[in-house]
Amino acid sequence: MDVVSAPSVQTWGDAGAAGHRGAGKVLRCECGGGRGGSIPPPRPPRSSLTRLRAQDDIHNDAWIFTLALLLSSTLVYNSMRTDSRTMLGSLCFLTDLKNYVRVRAQVDGTEPADEFARVFPDFVWVVRDFRLQEGDRPISADEYLDQILRPQLRFTLLNYQGNKQVQQCLRSFFPHHKMFMLERPAADRDLAQLELLREDQLQPRFRQQEEAFCQHIWKEAPVKMLLNSSPVTGRMLACLVETYMAAISAGSVPCVESVHTAVTEAENIAAVEAAVAEYRRGMKQNLVLPTASFSALMAVHQDWKKRAITLFLSQVVDKTEQHHQALLMDKLEVAKEEFCRRNEEASEQRCWAVLRELWLDMELRMQRGDYVAPGETRLFLKDLKRMQEEYKRRPDKGVKAEAVLEKFLRVKGLEMTEMWLDRVDQQCKAVLAEARAATQAVVKQLEEHQQQQVVEMSKMWMAKEMVELKVCFLEKQQKEMLAEVTAAKKVVEKQLEEQQQQQQQVMMAEVTAVKKAMEKQLEEQQQVMMAEVTAVKKAMEKQLEEQQQQQQKVMLAEVTAAKKAVEKQLEEQQQQVTLAKLTAGREAAEAQLEEQQQQVMLAEVTAVMKAMEKQLEERWQQWAQQLQEEQSLVLSQRLEELEVRLQEGHGREAAALQQVELMQEEEQTVPSWRSTLLKVLDKVVVPILIRVVNSMVNNAA
Template structure:
């Protein structure tokens, strides 16, 4: 049975069409599939020269023989980027998104300028990038991977960098880039270097060693090697024998297991197992998981930017994604609050604190929903807006509570006073000693009213209004009572006025108490928001520091390798990047890093809730003074 938010695609769909005129077009049908996926996604993309068997590997990752078109001629078959979504074979809480790209360097293309953009989009959208080539990893194969060297011209990490500056720190690219797998097809050599056996990974690392010298030719040869080593700290290599005889290659997807070379089958199995077990979910810096809907937004942002003639900026794409996701997080939190209030709140409540207690529980749960989904909400604008909306909704529930209580109380008083009203209409009280009987009957109605439970928060106010409505008839009965002297009538009038004043004071006291309870609840709400924001920031801080640590470890390993290879200049450049990472980590650890976000929440509250009390502001400020 399908889990909500999963995608089950019977066949691949074109996600990004590459038209003959060079225009990239997003396909709505594929986007709609992604937008329905609420699970985190693991995105595996494959790139490489045309007619190298990319589609076959992707079909196997999908657990299928057929799907992505293999083709059987020397012409490239896949155009643009095609997508196939499947439940992840090993992790039920994630969706596997496979992206098959058109072959690079196809001489039959009328327009080849988009090869670099297809390559860049595969990198930007994936968590694991498979580069598929044939033969060996030699200089020719590396030259075919010149797209890696062009990435700094095709992609910007931040929007603030001066275009006149040198290329951005490679560690910033590595923060966004996927793991890298080089799949070498039709590999017929022995895995040996200088007569010694070497692993597939060792074969790749040896191929990525820099050539000696400082000539233009050497620099040109080393450029793709340096870029791969800098941009893709996580690297893996798989070699594959020829799968079958030349005659059978054209019908590869039809062949049975026994028709394939055993060594090839073993390599494919190892490759698929590695991808399924190690490919990570798609995240943005800070560790926020990317869902299918978020991946669709990223694809839209990148393609729209490319089509506008601009260079995609990773930071801007994440900000656009955060804007969309934070709005959705707020809407989801409000919907969750509404559902919980509908389930837990029975109106009318006996007191305002009863309603506020249910509200507090539901608000806390709604805030957790928001915090779980929101990210990069540095100015806390959406959180402040959520607080304001929840405050308005709470006031709406309070008004409904009063209305339902009033209706309940009015109906009860009308029922209890039927006999009294009949006596008034029939003139029973307009006779000697009638006023005393009227007062006694009225007190009997009041006594029975007070004994009835579940009247709600407007019990006293409704009783006051009811008794006020009887004051005129009471005075008329009093004035007509011939059994009372004028002095006695004055005393009765004074007593009635004193009781009315007392009732008014009781209602006002209750109103003031309710107002104070609401103010206290607002303070509680502010403190709950700050506490959950602090918790989220600490979790975010830990994820960022873990990212920094992993990046520094990979940079240190790369620096050591460069030193061992004798490339001191490159090692010194790497050391500068490591130092920048250390400085960034120090900033993240500094208490001011958290204070900025908490101050943003206070600022947002002042703008959205101008009536916030100074006491509440002090309570929030105290939270981050103690960080």
């Protein structure tokens, strides 16, 4: 038997990429005699016809036939000339076909025949060395096939049931039937060397039949499809063969649904891998690392992402399936992140190389110690700024230019800080050494000073004993002096009280006189301002009356003119109206005009009066404010003069009062005997001693 399969037009490239250009190499079955090859037919481009040839074997006949059904889109069954009963008997294994293949993975009971019809190929029956003729009339191959598939009454009872089941299987499993008859290709004497004959040496009738058969295969043979209506490619056909053979070798019944699902999954995964490989190849070829910006990388990414998706959609088996599309998106995202990482690494390498090159000069100056000397920080900052500007001018640094520069500055800043800290540490050590030497000198001086203080303290103790003796002598004199001071204090307090009373009376009289004078002056100013306000108010009222009279005259003139115009117009338009109606209309118009004029005049007069009142109120407030400011100014000046007089006239009394208050505070406080003794020595005893010494000196003289 021969099997013919036409893979999908759209997947020719995939089959070639996988090494099976339309199953171009021979596929050998392990269960019997099966081999295949690729024939380029006159079909549309990117298509191929795969021919699988199977040889019968009594041990593997059923499995070989099952594989032929599952792998082909058109089954060509060869048989030699014989009668119809024998021809049907040779296909008896069709009745047990359900024991060798399952369509669905999970089926309750027996699967219906239409399920098998969905996956089985078209059936083409080729009968060789046979001439069709019914009586004296020749019949066609299709008519003969219809006779074979119809129940025959001449079948024996023994063969009737078997042939009937074969007929039913042929009709239910293979909805499309076709039969071709091939006569002998050459004469009997040439059959032994048939392979050596040329095309023109074959029988013309045979060549016509062969051409009809080939044309039917080229034009009518359908494309092999999966259960999801996806065309089978050469690579998918090879995968189907391997999967079916694995199931048969394992001793299980092949399941079409499971095998097709596995092939679809493998093809979809292969499409994902091919799309990702295409994306990586395109990115490597078109992406120059590092890119100037992230957007440049994303532009290349978007371009090759679209191409990868297009390639995936052209190779994927089921375009409505979302799982592998999501898997593709995830892998493309991972690949994009990898290229982003590579871009960042390339950018970092480039930036670090530029920074190391620009840092060489500054590093040499650092080694020489140019930046460590006092006051050289500005030079370091100037060189650092120049280096940054040169770094920014360098091209092709990529997306990590700023980050690498910041990291570099941070690292070098730490290095400079450590260098400066080392320098400061050395300076601190030198300063500490000097400080230790100075401390030792100071300690030595303190020891010498302490010795001097001990000598001086001994002298002070001796002086202290002398002072204590003198204090005992002066305590008596202090009591006498305190009595004299108390009497003098009372006299001074009495005199100060009398002077304060007199001064208060004089000041009260002066303040009362000033207050009266200010009140009188304020009353006079208020009267003057009220007179001015009254005069301004009268002037404004007079001005308002004049304006009102002028406005009334103008308005009366306007009203008279309007009245005359209205009368003239009424006379022209209502000449045919009676005199009574004309008079009534004129009176109504005059009354209406007068009312309107009065309302307008009243409104204008009211507005003018309000404006004048507002202006008068504003002026009155300004005058009142000015008057208050002048009064406060005058009062403040008078009070300052009085304070100056009081200060000048009673400075001595104030000093005396302050001294008395101090003395009262000293009397109220109860100091310790040491503080009291010191105060007495300072204020009383020392002057007395001075006078005693002076008197002794005078007596001695």
